[in-house]
Amino acid sequence: MIFPKILRLDKAILATGIMAVLTASAVGTAEPQLPALPQAVSSFGATVCDGYLYVYGGHAGKTHSYDTRSVLGSFHRLKLSAPERWEELPGGPIAQGLNLVSHKGKVYRVGGMQPRNAPGEAADNHSLAEAARFDPVKRQWEELPPLPAGRSSHDVVVARDLLVVVGGWQLRGRSHMPLWHESTLVADLKEQPWKWQAIPQPFRRRALAAAAIGQKVYVVGGLSPDGPEPRLDILDLARRQWSRGPDLPGKERAAFAPAACVLNGQLIVATNEGVLYRLLPEGKEWEKVGQASRKRQVARLLPWDEHAVLLLGGAGGGQNHDSLEIIPIPPRPEPTPEAR
Incomplete structure (x- = not known):
């Protein structure tokens, strides 16, 4: 018995x-057993496109130590229906502090930070202005209209047909102070060629996370010139107006370099303390919905299926991580109204 x-x-x-x-x-x-990332990495780009998980660039060296060897320009993908091994794809410029997004079968990257100093030399970091689109069929990158100025430590999302770049700063080398960006940039992907349009931000933050639900972009956490910021800002793209949401729970420092995604029309955020929160449908408070097995910052969070999210890479405990963790998220009946 x-x-x-x-x-x-x-x-x-x-x-x-x-x-x-x-x-x-x-x-x-x-859940399937997923292979480790090709390299332990943080502050990289990741997205899912047509059944593949794509990762680009990132920082593979010691914390706060940047050079032409420790920052990557490699590009890989993993077939999610048969996740046995990573496939290497044509890479690009070395860059960290960037993200990837997908739209209609193509993968986009925008900006990023690029060190120009060799190992052992004084740091000489520059933010990139370039944007590019990868065609998985042709296996080629295509140059796109660049940003008005270099930008890194930002985030990028697609809201319907709009490409949105939010937050970040411009690093200008060892001889100049960085400039904090005060505008969000928007480009209509239906236009050829597109033009970047600026929307003033009610904040100056980097190392933040963003996610889009319908025509609203949710910008959470990050670092301002005054320190960590747990605030949630919401951009209504239809009205070109910002509003405030509830601050992230927990200590302020936990809001540095979070990761965010949308699951079933609901905003999910992973803080650097390993706690996962969901924004309640009314948009007025957060609820704890999960706990990662290890603390990570400058990691990436993506929807895995209807019941789970995927947390990958990042840094914690003095080292970069190459692991991927599938974290179950309990169901909730109603999505955020904008997702309906």
Whole structure:
């Protein structure tokens, strides 16, 4: 019989087993074993496009130590239906502090930080203005209209057909102070060629995270000239107006370099303390919905399926990480109104 055996099990083991069963039931099957990233990396770009997970660039060296060897320009993808190995693709300029987005079968990258000093030399970091689009069929990058100025430590999202670049700063080399960006940039991907339009921001922040639901862009966390900022700012692209949402829970420093994505029409944010929060449908408060197995900052968060998110890469404990973690998210009946 099963029950007498269960009763003799240690309580901790039993609890773990029950949680495993519940998790498997929620997602319908056991989660696959995902291969590690090609290299332990933080502050990189990641997106999902037509069944593939793409990763680009990032920082693979010691914390706050940047040079032409520790920052990457490599580009890889992983087929999610058969996640056995990473496929190397044509790369590009070395860059960190950037992100990737996808739109209609293409992958986009915008900006990033590029060191120009060799290892052992004084830091000489520059923010890039370039934008490019990758065609998976042709396996080629195409240059796009550049940003008005270099930008890094920003985030980029697609809201319907609009490419949105928010936050960040401009690094101008060892001889100049950085400039904090005070405008969000928007380009209509239906236009050829497109033009960047600026929308003033009610903040100056970098190392933030952004996600789009409908025509609204949610910008959360990050670092201002005065320190970590747990605030949530919301840009209504239809009206070109900003509003405030609830601050992230927890300590202010936990809001530095978070990761964000949208799952089932709801905003999910992972802080550098490893806690995952969901913005409630009314948009007035957060609820805790998960806990990562390790703390990470400057990581990436992507939807895995309807029941889970994927947290990958990042830095923590004095080192970069190459692991990918699937984190179950409990269901909630109603999505954020803008996603309907």
